[in-house]
Amino acid sequence: MGWIILLAMALAVGVALWRFAALPKGALELVAAALLLGVAGYAWQGSPGLPGKPTPPKAEAKQPDSEFSKSREGMMSMMGSDAQVLDTADAFHRQGLDAYAIAVLRGGLEKRPRSADLWVGLGNALVIYGGGLMSPAARLAFDRAAALAPDHPGPPFFLGLAFAQAGQLDRAEATWQALLDRAPAGAPWRADVEQRLVQLRAQQQMGQ
Numbered sequence: 001m002g003w004i005i006l007l008a009m010a011l012a013v014g015v016a017l018w019r020f021a022a023l024p025k026g027a028l029e030l031v032a033a034a035l036l037l038g039v040a041g042y043a044w045q046g047s048p049g050l051p052g053k054p055t056p057p058k059a060e061a062k063q064p065d066s067e068f069s070k071s072r073e074g075m076m077s078m079m080g081s082d083a084q085v086l087d088t089a090d091a092f093h094r095q096g097l098d099a100y101a102i103a104v105l106r107g108g109l110e111k112r113p114r115s116a117d118l119w120v121g122l123g124n125a126l127v128i129y130g131g132g133l134m135s136p137a138a139r140l141a142f143d144r145a146a147a148l149a150p151d152h153p154g155p156p157f158f159l160g161l162a163f164a165q166a167g168q169l170d171r172a173e174a175t176w177q178a179l180l181d182r183a184p185a186g187a188p189w190r191a192d193v194e195q196r197l198v199q200l201r202a203q204q205q206m207g208q
Helices: 002-020 027-045 067-075 081-094 098-111 116-129 136-148 154-165 169-181 190-207
Strands: none
Touching (some): 081 098, 098 116, 154 169
16 A cells, blocks of 8 residues: 555656646656655665554653642742742643753742742752752752741741652651741641641651
8 A cells, every 4th residue: 555655646746747847858857767766765765565554642741730839838929920930830840841940940040049939949840850859959959948048937848848758758757847846836837747747757657
């Protein structure tokens, strides 16, 4: 079947050029030779005997929301330019474009280098890009956020979350416990951290 289609296409091209292209004298022979050369090349490198098979569409690389994205509302402002940068980075992550998410956050930090929220977002993005590992660059981003806003619960909370996702449960427990020890009694996020600590310790017990 492949041969029939190929020869039909070559014949149709030759006829069209002969009738409509107003070829000069002697050019028709050159066109015929070029078409025959193309057929010979296909016969040599192609697979005309195989049945046609459409190329399957590429699988989508979409990913679910990260834990950082799900927990941001309780720890950070969801309004303003920093929130917009974080939203954009989250959107890139959902599309599987984690390198672009990092680039967006770095671009935001060039304009607002003292934004603790953006440094936390960068640390989280680097952990995700590293397959869940706490790289030195990610730890530096979290530490930078904590230094800029020592009373902000976001840096230690998300640092602990990154430790937990990396399987470093002892470090996650210590980080979250230290956050609770200095947290105001009426902090709206306190109950969430307490619940996560309970779950974390239960996980530790199951692993022993």
